[in-house]
Amino acid sequence: MAYTKKVAVRSRRDYEWAMTLLCDALTKSGDRVGSRPIRTITPRGADKLYQKIVIGPNGRRDRTAEKVVKLCRKAWRVVHRLFPDEFPKDVPNPWLGVTLENRVKKAKPAVTRDDVYDFAHGCIAAGEPEVAAVAVICFEWLQRPENVIAGYIKWSDYRAPSAPTIVRVAHHKTGTVAPHPLEETLPDGTVFKFYADAEEVLAAVPRRGVSMILREVSKGVAKPFAFPTMQHKVQRMRKKLGLPAHFTMDACRHGGMTELEEAELTDGQGRALSTHRTQQSYEGYAKRTAKRMLSATRKRHAHRLAEQNEPGDSVRNEAPETVRNGTPEQSKITS
Structure with missing residues (x-):
């Protein structure tokens, strides 16, 4: 807060x-x-x-x-x-239509799932489970880092008695809440957990209050982390674990958004998980990775092969000629 x-x-x-x-x-x-x-x-x-x-x-x-x-x-x-x-009555808003200079907007980096969990397990081993949880929550449930640290992810929203298979993730910026399913019961009665690795990380986080991410100030007293403090902890652990220099909390969220696109979710499915209101804002997070490019190339190649090998093309192409120009078959019928 x-x-x-x-x-x-x-x-x-x-x-x-x-x-x-x-x-x-x-x-x-x-x-x-x-x-x-x-x-x-x-x-x-x-x-x-x-x-x-x-x-x-x-x-x-x-x-x-x-x-x-x-x-x-x-x-x-x-x-x-x-x-x-x-204001002058004959002059419109002079700031409307100002031609802005073109500038190259730098793309924010994204980290991979392996990087996130290598970081998380390293943080837990080093006695920093809260730092591990921040990275995982940003990646898996796409919550903004500032919301995670400010306490908008709560234990009461995680497997609550009223929703034991859901984690409710609040996005303060947009005022939306995303209920992410944590598991599914298959027809044979088997329970399949979607976020088993993430829940393993959360199990290592001590419950110091309603919010998940809290630091202990004194015995029995806990408060949210200051954002710069958490940033410092992330960078210190990143260097200690030998992870890429672009590893940040924000890069974890961008990595999760990129994974949505690599999984070839539709725009609607991806926005259902991220709660972005517009397609433009959603597309800005998904990076054009080699995996996405390869998947698109495979689909394009498969489409080209299907077009070349599709049976019946000659039949469909000849039928209009038969009707339009007249054929021996038509002559026989009319004679």
Whole structure:
């Protein structure tokens, strides 16, 4: 919970910094943009301000400039509704349609299932079961790291008496809850567990309170981890275990999302597990791995072979000619 508040504060500071950057920009006459009336901001002026922010004194700031445009676009719309007399009636929102510079967005890394469980077993052996559980929960049940650490994964949501075969995973960002099935009873009565490895890791985590991921402050007192503390623990264990440098909690979640695509789930099935609201946001997590490329290539090759070897093509192609042009068979029938 505490981490969620910190994120909100940090986001507010980011917006304040973006607005300060815009307002402190100087015009040709040397005065601050923030000191000028809102009526003086025109579409051309918005374009020039964007370019001024992009090409900063210390190099390009494409992402920062994008944030400024997005923030100003929304601020103009909100304030205009509240104070319409302060805005020129013949000038539309000048921040709409600002042409943004193209920039290459870096793809976030993803780790494999083997990496996640090598990390988890190493953490348990080193006396860090909570760190192990964070990695596994992010990978298997696709919960955001900040939600895991903030305490949104609870023991009361794991095999509760009312739902003994379910783990309920809350996604605070979207306000959704995903009930992941943990097992299935087969027709012969055998119980098949889908997440046996993950449950083995959870069994090593001490129950210090309602939330799964808690640190013991003193005897009988437990609190959530600070996010930087957990990050430090993850990196320390990652180095100790010799895992890739891109191993992070976020990379664990991206790895789980990538596994959904490697399993060739449909878009609807994948989003049912991840609770992403749109296809675009869901697709951003699944990496184009060699396994996905190989599977797609196999299907494409199989389709080509099926097209080449499908029987009856000649029959289907000749039938229209028979009807359209007339044939000896037709002549016999008409004679």
